[in-house]
Amino acid sequence: MGRFLQLHLLTSYPPANLNRDDLGRPKTAMMGGAMRLRISSQSLKRAWRTSEVFEETLKGHIGVRTKGMGIEIFNMLSNKGVAEKKALDWAKVIADVFGKTKSLTTKEKTKLKEPEISEKDKKALKLKPLEIEQLAHFTPEEEMAINKLIDTIAERGSEPEKDELTLLRKKHSAADVALFGRMLASSPAFNTEAAAQVAHAISVHKITVEDDFFTAIDDLNEDSDDAGAAHMGETEFSAALFYQYICIDRALLQENLGGDTELTNNSIKALIEAAATVSPTGKQNSFASRARASYILCETGKQQPRALSVAFLKPVQGTDMLNTTIKALEDTRNKMDKNYGKCADAEIIMNNLTGEGSLQEIISAAMV
DSSP, X not given: OOSEEXXXXXXXXXXXXXXXXXXXXXXXXXXXXXXXXEEOHHHHHHHHXXXXXXXHHSTTOOOEEESOHHHHHHHHHXXXXXXXXXHHHHHHHHHTTSSOBOOOOHHHHHHHHOTTOXXXXXXXXXXXXXXXXXXXXXXXXXXXXXXXXXXXXXXXXXXXXXXXXXXXXXXXXXXXXHHHOBOOTTOGGGOXXXXXXXXXXXXXXXXXXXXXXXXXOOTTOOSSSXXXXXXXXXEEEEEEEEEEEEEEEHHHHHXXXXXXXXXXXXXHHHHHHXXXXXXXXXXXXXXXXXXXXXXXXXXXXXXXXXXXXXXXXXXXXXXXXXXXXXXXXXXXXXXXXXXXXXXXXXXXXXXXXXXXXXXXXHXXXXXX
């Protein structure tokens, strides 16, 4: 069984705005001299790891990515009867293990002492120093260690001792951390190198971002005074056939998961199924742009991985776009094999146009 697992997926989305930029427009990129629609790898990974597919397949082996663990710890301590001042101090000490926590500005400290400050604002300011400045990914083992420490210090009524704050874990069973990695700037020894490399999905053809002008009508407006719309708005969208590339280092994934073969296989299964069936969540209520991969090429081997996006440097054109795209992808792969030698030891295809293969066959071929 080869070290690398490479997945090439073609997925067609109807009009959508799956992944927006800072102006609310669909994300794009220039490629081959043409504007392409793009879905960022961050958006894809977020959709996958929070999906029901991951939850069902990897139950108990998914981490929590948050800045607010310190606030959760404070709430748990408070619920166990710990006084507010102690709960704040102890929660901050524990949160500091996972990253630098925020500080109140001079203006905020002054505001906190003002007699007219509302209880809501006062609580928010008190809890701010419990927030970690950067997102931290907590593994199930670390969450268990935190919960155990909370029980201990609440029961004995004293702050955490130094030797009790060894909460970070190099060995863990968090499949999402093993796949997508973890970086802790304050504790680099506990970083995890990502076993899965996920490219930005890119349209195989040039696109135009279009505008959708819409109105909303007031149901109780009887048109006696004003027959116009109660609300007007505008949103932008585009449609595209995307090429998606994923590369999984199976040896590194198994190493990240402590050598657990079953969990490694379940992680691969979850990632493949999610990549093929889970859509990004952006503007889904407005567009219902749900899609599944129409084509998947799965390659396994020890050879140096390579994407096949070069097949689409020249934008695909025509009315039979999916078929043309599949032919371009397979032709590029065959020519690379001829020029460089076999780029994989084994391959399997799922093709919705021809009915060839199945998702389950792809998953079975990918197992360690």
